[in-house]
Amino acid sequence: MSDSVPEPAPGAQHVPVLLDRVLELLAPALSGGPAVLVDCTLGLGGHSAALLAAHPELTLVGLDRDPQALELAGRRLAPYAERTHLVHARYDELTEVLEELDIPKVQGVLLDLGVSSLQLDAVDRGFAYSRDAALDMRMDPTTGQTAADVVNTYPPGELIRVLRDYGEERFAKRIVSAVLRRRERAPLRTSEELVELLYEAVPAASRRTGGHPAKRTFQALRIEVNGELESLEGVLPAAIDAVAVGGRLVVLAYHSLEDRLVKQAFAEQSRSRTPPGLPVELPGHGPRWRMLTRGAEGAGAEETAENPRAASVRMRAGERIAEAA
Template sequence: MGVLDARGNALHRPVLRDLCVELLSPALSEKNSLCVDCTLGLGGHTEAILRSCPEATVVGIDRDPQAIELASRRLAPFGGRFIPVRATYDGIADICAQYAPEGKAQAVLMDLGVSSLQLDARERGFSYAHDAPLDMRMDPDLEVSAADIVNNASAGELTRILKVYGEEKFASRIAGEIVSRRARQPFTGTGELVEAVRRALPARAVRTGGNPAKRTFQAIRIAVNSELEVLQRALCSALDVLAVHGRMAVESYHSLEDRIVKNAFRRGLEDTTPAGLPVRLEEHSPYLRELVHGAFRAPETEIARNPRSASVRLRAVERIRRTPAHLHHTDTKFNGGHA
């Protein structure tokens, strides 16, 4: 089922929608079970869950007020089974405390990165394919936009942002070009930033690998929206509020996101019984179980139908036991993406 945005354009099918529903639905069969869609967007995943799991309620979180408005309109036929919440999803614990019995969720879904709504809204400046104001704010109420970072960050800070968040090997060259150009005239549009990247890169890098500004746009967008810090905090909280036999699925679209997800899950998948003991200690046994092996990649049939699924990595787990309070996920510091 398609949905129309405010401009009347048909938007894309959610990535791996059917697989996400298949993975989460066994945890949503009981009456009053709760699923938290941490990245609501236009509500495609949530709609599929509500249709397939008639006993479930879905809380949909998004920081983008336009997404909340459009998804609420789309999901109105489900009445009180859909609850929209405008927030960043690292507040999942407080949200579950408000809406979930005992503050626990039976299912959690995260579809990370920029949404179709944001990419397709040219005026919001997320896309390097069209000239638009240099904005990139998922929440329009944020004080700092992409233009603020590009025009005000030091060369060293720009280099760090491009290197850490974009894994851009020409980070220092691009930062230098940005600083040189803005000294003559501040950046206002995405086209100016694309041109600066092109001028900074060696000719061979411009000719290969798609749009040369892709990694720069990714890095600045992540910095504007604090995406990786929010993700780290949200994963810790989501694993803590996940009920026993609850399930969690996370879709990532670049290696930085996937590495954070992998590390968050790994702690619960491993037996941490100290070496040399003759028996495994129950309190150190795994409390998560993998639902897919490693990171699932979209098949060619899905990619042909939905090109945005080409880079997706899906990881999913089930909580199989409670954990003592001292083992709860409390490390919320983003470490730059390194394991």
């Protein structure tokens, strides 16, 4: 591996969120013989390293759209290199990746959504509103529009939509009005400039009770820049189709927009397709999946205290119990 990729900032390699519970949920599908797991959001490789260590016959397919994450995860997973395939790809390219690797079915899929520790801790990536950097926010910094492109070029209506739909920002109109006034003078280029604008645009009463005024806007811009919800809508059916009977899918979401899509996907697969009123289940019409979690599970107080990024996690998991009709 090249030495040109810097190590993550101190603290970036914290224990992955809900690690023990993820291992517990996936173990029945990965134990007892050869198995394939797809980690669709490889990040720094924390979940994957633990799974490879726990299951000596496991083959890992690790996806990430961030080349730096792949480089660092490759170093971490070097002891397991003969059992890993690390691929630079968005997770909604899962089907194409498995076809390329000639893997028809897998025993496990893990999706740990949202921004990674590496991206949050890298000052120059622009994800964190607490640090000044260029307004970038691309998970793959080699392609696509930046957050600066969004705030400086989107029409007012589109900007309002982004803030409302992806940030659930109730002051979207006020913020966009302030952005337009600023754009007339000079474009917004850095996270510090945007944070200053948000402090002025968001009412003082809301700043006192609603958390940091930049939190929702930064989330909205990140989701828009990276097409996160569109990618999630693409990967969920692909992941469901890829899992063999007895295999499991575990998804960690960090805000309600993601979790709603995950909940809907699992609900669709877990329902009976037998017409209401019939006394017996019609062959091939029963549920294809069963849920392994009751609703969405969160992190405990101890984990949240050690790792504040676990505070908002919502985890859902399911097991395929029947092939699709």
